[in-house]
Amino acid sequence: MSDMNRPIVAVVGRPNVGKSTIFNKFAGRRISIVEDTPGVTRDRIFTEVEWLNKYFTLIDTGGIEPKSDDIIVSQMRNQAMLAMDMAHVILMVVDGKQGITAADREIAETLRRTNKPVILVVNKIDSMSQYDNVYDFYELGLGEPFAISGANSMGLGDLLDEIVANFPEGLNTEIDEDTIKVAITGKPNAGKSSILNNILGEDRVIVSPIAGTTRDAVDTYFEKNGQNYLLIDTAGLRRKSKVYESVEKYSVIRAMSAVDRADVVLIVIDAQEGVTEQDTKVAGIAHDEGKACIFVINKWDLIEKDNKTVKKYTDEIRTKFPFMAYAPILFVSALTNKRMNKILETVDFVASEHAKRISTSALNEVIGEAVMLNQPPSDKGRRLKIYYGAQTDVKPPKITLFINDKELTHFSYQRYLENRIRENFGFEGTSIRFEYRQKK
Numbered sequence: 001m002s003d004m005n006r007p008i009v010a011v012v013g014r015p016n017v018g019k020s021t022i023f024n025k026f027a028g029r030r031i032s033i034v035e036d037t038p039g040v041t042r043d044r045i046f047t048e049v050e051w052l053n054k055y056f057t058l059i060d061t062g063g064i065e066p067k068s069d070d071i072i073v074s075q076m077r078n079q080a081m082l083a084m085d086m087a088h089v090i091l092m093v094v095d096g097k098q099g100i101t102a103a104d105r106e107i108a109e110t111l112r113r114t115n116k117p118v119i120l121v122v123n124k125i126d127s128m129s130q131y132d133n134v135y136d137f138y139e140l141g142l143g144e145p146f147a148i149s150g151a152n153s154m155g156l157g158d159l160l161d162e163i164v165a166n167f168p169e170g171l172n173t174e175i176d177e178d179t180i181k182v183a184i185t186g187k188p189n190a191g192k193s194s195i196l197n198n199i200l201g202e203d204r205v206i207v208s209p210i211a212g213t214t215r216d217a218v219d220t221y222f223e224k225n226g227q228n229y230l231l232i233d234t235a236g237l238r239r240k241s242k243v244y245e246s247v248e249k250y251s252v253i254r255a256m257s258a259v260d261r262a263d264v265v266l267i268v269i270d271a272q273e274g275v276t277e278q279d280t281k282v283a284g285i286a287h288d289e290g291k292a293c294i295f296v297i298n299k300w301d302l303i304e305k306d307n308k309t310v311k312k313y314t315d316e317i318r319t320k321f322p323f324m325a326y327a328p329i330l331f332v333s334a335l336t337n338k339r340m341n342k343i344l345e346t347v348d349f350v351a352s353e354h355a356k357r358i359s360t361s362a363l364n365e366v367i368g369e370a371v372m373l374n375q376p377p378s379d380k381g382r383r384l385k386i387y388y389g390a391q392t393d394v395k396p397p398k399i400t401l402f403i404n405d406k407e408l409t410h411f412s413y414q415r416y417l418e419n420r421i422r423e424n425f426g427f428e429g430t431s432i433r434f435e436y437r438q439k440k
C-alpha cells in the first residue's frame with residue numbers, strides 16, 4: 001500500500017488546438033457533465049486516466065479559462081505556470097494544420113524553463129500527407145514533436161506510452177479500492193488542519209507531506225479500526241506561489257484537484273462566518289463529480305446556541321445548497337472535540353452508500369409501487385412508460401430506466417422517483433444519477 005501521490009499530467013496550449021478533444025479521448029467517454037440544476041453546469045477539467053493498468057490524473061488547463069479566441073497571452077502564461085507547478089508531465093499541444101504562432105512561441109518559451117518533462121504534441125495531423133508540417137515544430141525547442149490526430153484517435157496509444165514513460169519515480173499509479181479517499185475542503189481558517197490533526201490524533205500512522213513538491217494538496221494515509229483512509233488536505237491553499245497569489249480562482253482549482261481524487265468530500269464551514277462563495281463553488285463541483293459529501297460546521301463552540309440554532313444553520317445549508325439535500329450536516333468543534341468522532345463514522349457511512357449496489361428486483365419493486373401510486377407524466381395523450389430500471393453504476397449510483405419515449409420524461413417525476421428510491425434504499429450522502437434508454 002502506497003501513500004504516494006498520483007502522477008499529474010497537464011495539457012497546455014492555445015485555444016482550438018484540440019486540447020479538450022484529446023482530454024475527452026483519454027478520459028474514454030464524454031465527460032462534460034450537465035446537471036439539471038442551474039448554476040452547477042461546467043466542463044470538467046480533471047479526469048482519471050488509465051493506460052495499461054497505470055492510473056494518472058489529467059488536467060486540461062484550457063478549461064480553466066473561458067474559451068475565447070482573443071485569449072490574452074498572460075492567461076496562457078498562467079496556464080503554463082500552473083502546469084509547471086502542479087504537473088509531473090506536461091503536454092504542449094499545437095495545431096499541425098495552422099503551424100507555429102506567436103502564442104505557441106510564448107508558451108514554449110515559458111515551458112523551456114521547467115525541468116519537468118514536456119511532450120510537444122502536434123495535433124490535427126489527420127493523414128500522412130500532412131506529416132511534413134510536423135518538422136517545423138522542432139523550432140520550439142521542446143525536443144521531438146509527437147504527431148497525432150486527436151479527432152481520428154491516431155497516435156494516441158504511442159502518446160500515452162510516452163507519457164507513462166516520463167513519470168518520475170515514486171508516484172502511485174495503482175488503484176486502491178480498499179482505501180476511502182477523503183478531501184477536506186473549506187476556506188482558509190475554517191479549521192481544516194485542526195480537523196485533520198484531530199482525526200489523526202494518536203492513530204496517526206504515516207504522515208507524508210511529500211517533500212519538495214509545490215503541490216498544495218497533501219496526502220496523509222492512515223488506518224483506523226481496520227479501515228484505510230487517505231486524507232487529502234487542501235489547507236495549503238494559503239501557501240500559494242507568488243505567480244498567482246492574487247488569483248482566487250486558482251485556490252478553487254487546487255480544491256478541485258483534491259475533490260477529483262476523493263471519494264468523500266468534507267465541506268468545512270466556519271460556523272461564525274457561514275457559507276462563503278468558495279464553499280458554494282467547491283460543493284457544486286463535488287456534486288457535479290458525483291462525490292459523497294458531508295457538510296462539517298466547525299467552531300460550534302463559538303456559537304451562542306438556543307434550541308433553534310441547529311435548525312437555523314440546517315435551513316441555511318439546505319437553502320444555499322438546494323441540490324445537495326442528501327448530504328449530512330455535522331456540527332463540530334475541532335477545538336473542544338465536540339462530536340469529532342462523528343466525522344469518520346459519517347465518512348464510513350456515506351462511503352458505503354456511495355458504493356452501494358441494489359438488486360434489480362428490489363429496485364423494480366420500488367419503481368413499480370411508485371408508478372402505481374403516482375402515474376408517470378403524459379403529453380398529448382401519450383404516457384411515459386417505465387419498463388424497468390437497473391442500477392448501472394456506483395460512486396455515484398446511477399439508475400438506468402428503460403422507457404418508451406425520452407420526450408415524455410420530466411424532471412419533477414424523476415425527483416419523485418428519486419425520493420421513493422431514497423426512502424427505500426437510502427443512498428445518503430451521495431447524488432443519484434438517472435439515465436434513460438428508449439425501447440420501442
Ligand code: GDP
Pocket residue numbers: 013014015016017018019020021022062067123124125126148149150151152
Ligand atoms: P481546445 O480549445 O484546445 O480544447 O480545442 P478543441 O478540442 O475544442 O478543438 C478545437 C477544434 O479543433 C474543434 O473543432 C475540433 O473538432 C478540432 N480538432 C480537434 N482535434 C482535431 C484533429 O485531430 N484533426 C482535426 N482536423 N481537427 C481537430
Ligand code: GDP
Pocket residue numbers: 186187188189190191192193194195235298299300301302332333334335336
Ligand atoms: P485551516 O486554515 O482551514 O486549516 O484552519 P486551521 O485549522 O489552521 O484553524 C484556523 C484557526 O481556527 C486556528 O487558530 C484554530 O485554532 C482555530 N480553530 C479551528 N477549529 C476550531 C474550533 O472548532 N473552535 C475554535 N474556537 N477555533 C478553532
